[in-house]
Amino acid sequence: EADIYQTPRYLVIGTGKKITLECSQTMGHDKMYWYQQDPGMELHLIHYSYGVNSTEKGDLSSESTVSRIRTEHFPLTLESARPSHTSQYLCASSEAGTSGRSSSYNEQFFGPGTRLTVL
Amino acid sequence: KNQVEQSPQSLIILEGKNCTLQCNYTVSPFSNLRWYKQDTGRGPVSLTIMTFSENTKSNGRYTATLDADTKQSSLHITASQLSDSASYICVVSDRGSTLGRLYFGRGTQLTVWP
Numbered sequence A: 001e002a003d004i005y006q007t008p009r010y011l012v013i014g015t016g017k018k019i020t021l022e023c024s025q026t027m028g029h030d031k032m033y034w035y036q037q038d039p040g041m042e043l044h045l046i047h048y049s050y051g052v053n054s055t056e057k058g059d060l061s062s063e064s065t066v067s068r069i070r071t072e073h074f075p076l077t078l079e080s081a082r083p084s085h086t087s088q089y090l091c092a093s094s095e096a097g098t099s100g101r102s103s104s105y106n107e108q109f110f111g112p113g114t115r116l117t118v119l
Numbered sequence B: 001k002n003q004v005e006q007s008p009q010s011l012i013i014l015e016g017k018n019c020t021l022q023c024n025y026t027v028s029p030f031s032n033l034r035w036y037k038q039d040t041g042r043g044p045v046s047l048t049i050m051t052f053s054e055n056t057k058s059n060g061r062y063t064a065t066l067d068a069d070t071k072q073s074s075l076h077i078t079a080s081q082l083s084d085s086a087s088y089i090c091v092v093s094d095r096g097s098t099l100g101r102l103y104f105g106r107g108t109q110l111t112v113w114p
Helices: none
Strands: A004-007 A010-013 A019-025 A031-037 A044-049 A076-078 A087-094 A114-118 B004-007 B010-014 B019-025 B030-038 B045-051 B056-059 B062-067 B072-077 B086-094 B102-104 B108-113
Touching (some): A004 A087, A019 A114, B004 B086, B019 B030, B030 B072, B045 B072, B072 B086
Antiparallel strands (some): A031 A044, A031 A087, B004 B019, B019 B072
16 A cells, blocks of 8 residues: 555635645655646646656646655645635655656556645 | 547446446557546545556456557446445556656546445
8 A cells, every 4th residue: 555645634724825735655756746636627737756856847837836855755835825726636656767767657656635625 | 639538427337237437548659558546535546557568457346458559448347336436547658758647537437326
């Protein structure tokens, strides 16, 4: 079973608040990802990281920011939450392959998600 | 454009019955295809993964097939149980980038009734 954790699981906040969604993994994986998922819709990649001090924006534009100071930790921050940020946020991690490329399977393990509601 | 399409969007079956979910993709160059199960309010969990050379892969009551020529996959669930109620997501990975980008379908919402 994958050891990847997200907190909080549910969060209801008011508009304008700053929030940080936590994600930690104990598998020593180099690559980590943040996805956004709305009900009945596909997952959209919003941020990813190849390793410590590496962060990149994903396919879906997001006002959130991420940091990767430690291998196991990949927090996501919203400086000023808005109702349009209401969604489910999923964190994932995977191993890095040899020669700097991903393994042929690129198995991603997902956390349980954070359901964010901005009023 | 790399896409993954799933059908049906939703499905209701009675406990004990079989069902088959479909996935069509246009992702290229293809690396692998996997089926995930996502329970409500949880993260996706991998059921099966298949590479280009594999036609079928089983995991208990779940059997996935892959036709790389027609770019189609199916997930067959045998003798369904109430715990099978979930969203089943088809995910295709390309091999054209170091990230190993994943392309997600919208999922088929399966409901198993007693």
